Amino acid sequence: xxxxxxxxxxxxxxxxxxxxxxxxxxxxxxxxxxxxxxxxxxxxxxxxxxxxxxxxxxxxxxxxxxxxxxxxxxxxxxxxxxxxxxxxxxxxxxxxxxxxxxxxxxxxxxxxxxxxxxxxxxxxxxxxxxxxxxxxxxxxxxxxxxxxxxxxxxxxxxxxxxxxxxxxxxxxxxxxxxxxxxxxxxxxxxxxxxxxxxxxxxxxxxxxxxxxxxxxxxxxxxxxxxxxxxxxxxxxxxxxxxxxxxxx
Amino acid sequence: xxxxxxxxxxxxxxxxxxxxxxxxxxxxxxxxxxxxxxxxxxxxxxxxxxxxxxxxxxxxxxxxxxxxxxxxxxxxxxxxxxxxxxxxxxxxxxxxxxxxxxxxxxxxxxxxxxxxxxxxxxxxxxxxxxxxxxxxxxxxxxxxxxxxxxxxxxxxxxxxxxxxxxxxxxxxxxxxxxxxxxxxxxxxxxxxxxxxxxxxxxxxxxxxxxxxxxxxxxxxxxxxxxxxxxxxxxxxxxxxxxxxxxxxxxxxxxxxxxxxxxxxxxxxxxxxxxxxxxxxxxxxxxxxxxxxxxxxxxxxxxxxxxxxxxxxxxxxxxxxxxxxxxxxxxxxxxxxxxxxxxxxxxxxxxxxxxxxxxxxxxxxxxxxxxxxxxxxxxxxxxxxxxxxxxxxxxxxxxxxxxxxxxxxxxxxxxxxxxxxxxxxxxxxxxxxxxxxxxxxxxxxxxxxxxxxxxxxxx
Numbered sequence: 001x002x003x004x005x006x007x008x009x010x011x012x013x014x015x016x017x018x019x020x021x022x023x024x025x026x027x028x029x030x031x032x033x034x035x036x037x038x039x040x041x042x043x044x045x046x047x048x049x050x051x052x053x054x055x056x057x058x059x060x061x062x063x064x065x066x067x068x069x070x071x072x073x074x075x076x077x078x079x080x081x082x083x084x085x086x087x088x089x090x091x092x093x094x095x096x097x098x099x100x101x102x103x104x105x106x107x108x109x110x111x112x113x114x115x116x117x118x119x120x121x122x123x124x125x126x127x128x129x130x131x132x133x134x135x136x137x138x139x140x141x142x143x144x145x146x147x148x149x150x151x152x153x154x155x156x157x158x159x160x161x162x163x164x165x166x167x168x169x170x171x172x173x174x175x176x177x178x179x180x181x182x183x184x185x186x187x188x189x190x191x192x193x194x195x196x197x198x199x200x201x202x203x204x205x206x207x208x209x210x211x212x213x214x215x216x217x218x219x220x221x222x223x224x225x226x227x228x229x230x231x232x233x234x235x236x237x238x239x240x241x242x243x244x245x246x247x248x
Numbered sequence: 249x250x251x252x253x254x255x256x257x258x259x260x261x262x263x264x265x266x267x268x269x270x271x272x273x274x275x276x277x278x279x280x281x282x283x284x285x286x287x288x289x290x291x292x293x294x295x296x297x298x299x300x301x302x303x304x305x306x307x308x309x310x311x312x313x314x315x316x317x318x319x320x321x322x323x324x325x326x327x328x329x330x331x332x333x334x335x336x337x338x339x340x341x342x343x344x345x346x347x348x349x350x351x352x353x354x355x356x357x358x359x360x361x362x363x364x365x366x367x368x369x370x371x372x373x374x375x376x377x378x379x380x381x382x383x384x385x386x387x388x389x390x391x392x393x394x395x396x397x398x399x400x401x402x403x404x405x406x407x408x409x410x411x412x413x414x415x416x417x418x419x420x421x422x423x424x425x426x427x428x429x430x431x432x433x434x435x436x437x438x439x440x441x442x443x444x445x446x447x448x449x450x451x452x453x454x455x456x457x458x459x460x461x462x463x464x465x466x467x468x469x470x471x472x473x474x475x476x477x478x479x480x481x482x483x484x485x486x487x488x489x490x491x492x493x494x495x496x497x498x499x500x501x502x503x504x505x506x507x508x509x510x511x512x513x514x515x516x517x518x519x520x521x522x523x524x525x526x527x528x529x530x531x532x533x534x535x536x537x538x539x540x541x542x543x544x545x546x547x548x549x550x551x552x553x554x555x556x557x558x559x560x561x562x563x564x565x566x567x568x569x570x571x572x573x574x575x576x577x578x579x580x581x582x583x584x585x586x587x588x589x590x591x592x593x594x595x596x597x598x599x600x601x602x603x604x605x606x607x608x609x610x611x612x613x614x615x616x617x618x619x620x621x622x623x624x625x626x627x628x629x630x631x632x633x634x635x636x637x638x639x640x641x642x643x644x645x646x647x648x649x650x651x652x653x654x655x656x657x658x659x660x661x662x663x664x665x666x667x668x669x670x671x672x673x674x675x676x677x678x679x680x681x682x683x684x685x686x687x688x689x690x691x692x693x694x695x696x697x698x699x700x701x702x703x704x705x706x
Contacts, residue, residue, distance in 0.1 A: 005283075006261045011672040021698065022672040024668070032469040036329050037283055038476035042674040044517030045665055047685045051520035055656070062659050064691055111293060111681050118687075207655070208640050218606060225636035232639055235525050237550045239463035 005035040053209045056093035058202035086189040087169035276321030296342040360451040366486045392419040529647040553578035576632040608634040609641040
């Protein structure tokens with residue numbers, strides 16, 4: 001780490017030392033050993049699945065490949081594709097959010113991530129293009145649920161849960177307007193439209209989703225919320241520990 | 249101070265720092281070692297212990313393998329960027345520790361200087377000019393004084409010496425003129441100070457925010473923000489904020505712009521779980537500075553007070569849990585909650601509604617309690633009755649004070665971030681399990697038509 005600090009200090013705007021377009025990208029897990037000087041000097045950013053169903057769905061639409069206009073508009077069956085695409089993105093968010101419910105959600109905290117979504121989206125596009133007449137739901141369900149996402153799932157019952165949840169999104173029904181994801185009717189795949197329409201829909205989702213969308217009873221949220229409250233308050237308390245000494 | 253003596257700035261990480269140190273010791277130049285950690289290089293131990301041996305007329309010191317001459321003029325400094333370094337007693341006894349941590353007052357002055365220089369450059373140059381003029385006048389006065397003294401000394405018959413009288417009268421005229429000028433200068437200076445005072449609230453507010461982000465590193469070691477970074481944001485905000493005729497309106501714009509850019513810039517380096525915390529800290533800080541939030545009550549919100557084992561009165565209703573009731577009682581001991589207990593017991597049925605409400609954080613308090621409860625106190629009541637809904641409650645609090653954009657972190661945008669970087673500022677991805685920025689990065693590199701060379705440590 002000392003060497004890194006030294007290298008960073010030797011960077012200078014002098015074109016003889018550094019080309020104007022040179023950029024140094026670093027990645028690191030949070031660590032106390034990371035040199036403070038480099039941290040303070042650099043631009044830090046986190047790259048994390050956003051918290052909350054709304055931002056999760058919204059964010060998925062903003063990253064490659066979905067954000068790529070060519071990809072988004074490039075299929076032969078745009079109507080089907082967009083419906084199913086939305087279902088998939090929503091499914092991705094739901095299974096990630098389920099983790100917050102602890103053992104109620106998954107027996108093991110699986111680290112589903114963007115790559116699962118990315119490959120599934122591509123497969124969806126390929127399958128729709130290859131089979132224009134009849135959408136191969138069984139194959140899609142198998143590939144997405146058992147292979148892509150299921151690859152991480154090591155527990156039998158969790159796998160069954162995953163497949164069941166996916167079945168709600170990858171099915172004939174979603175192609176009809178008016179198909180709702182949950183009894184409350186707040187969540188559904190928006191009717192066919194342009195890219196921006198989907199973004200707008202995401203923005204209007206509730207910030208704190210009810211547990212019903214995950215298939216839980218209202219009370220399931222209490223434990224989760226209590227934990228969240230505790231974690232939040234503890235963290236704030238940490239920042240207060242020395243506030244007096246700082247004179248603030 | 250050190251510049252004149254040719255101070256040498258070194259680091260432990262440099263290869264040849266010991267060589268330079270030796271040279272400086274024998275030449276008597278001061279040395280500063282930057283960014284030391286909690287552990288010091290054992291090689292400088294003899295220096296710290298001042299193991300100086302007198303050999304005849306010269307003092308010598310054994311440093312490493314070599315014995316070198318010790319010059320009395322030599323001075324040794326070290327600085328650390330650690331926030332709260334913990335040095336072993338062996339080190340502490342050998343050095344003098346100084347705390348150069350920036351204070352609230354110091355930072356306020358610094359920021360005031362910046363904002364006035366940017367907002368009203370005339371004022372700042374005028375002020376500088378005044379200082380320079382003042383010095384010039386003083387010089388002139390001293391000159392005339394010496395002149396008078398020389399004249400007095402040299403002339404034997406002062407009344408008969410025409411030239412001497414001429415010089416003296418000229419001197420007295422000059423003094424009168426200077427005095428007059430200094431008086432006007434004083435008036436101008438007062439004027440300047442007064443208009444500077446107009447910017448003081450901005451500086452105070454901004455300084456408060458700085459300490460707010462300083463405390464973030466207690467949550468996670470990666471949350472480090474330097475003062476230059478902060479001032480840069482501030483200067484940018486001054487340039488970006490919309491202009492206005494009135495100072496107050498302008499100050500409003502400036503504060504808003506700065507707060508927004510601060511939030512955007514800090515937020516992208518925070519983990520999801522800490523983003524709301526940051527917004528909440530910001531709003532509490534601003535409110536407490538405005539006098540709307542009581543720090544004691546804020547602490548209570550975090551801890552729920554400490555049970556001292558005192559008796560609590562019997563519960564007014566069965567649906568209240570013991571915990572809630574005890575906490576509520578402790579809350580009511582605070583001066584801000586005067587009268588709330590009576591109100592609560594009188595409206596106990598209304599509050600049952602809150603306790604059973606599926607979205608308790610959106611529940612409307614009866615208007616009759618508005619006199620007692622401000623928003624923070626309402627949060628405390630929410631904490632007592634429905635702790636599970638506190639996080640949405642906090643979010644509502646932030647929205648009501650700062651606006652909805654402070655609970656919706658901006659999406660990750662590498663292009664925007666890239667704009668802020670330069671060839672000398674590294675970009676650091678702080679990772680969390682399961683995240684992999686490599687794809688986004690390679691894609692970004694393709695867009696920029698640049699090749700990204702991945703290197704692994706080790």
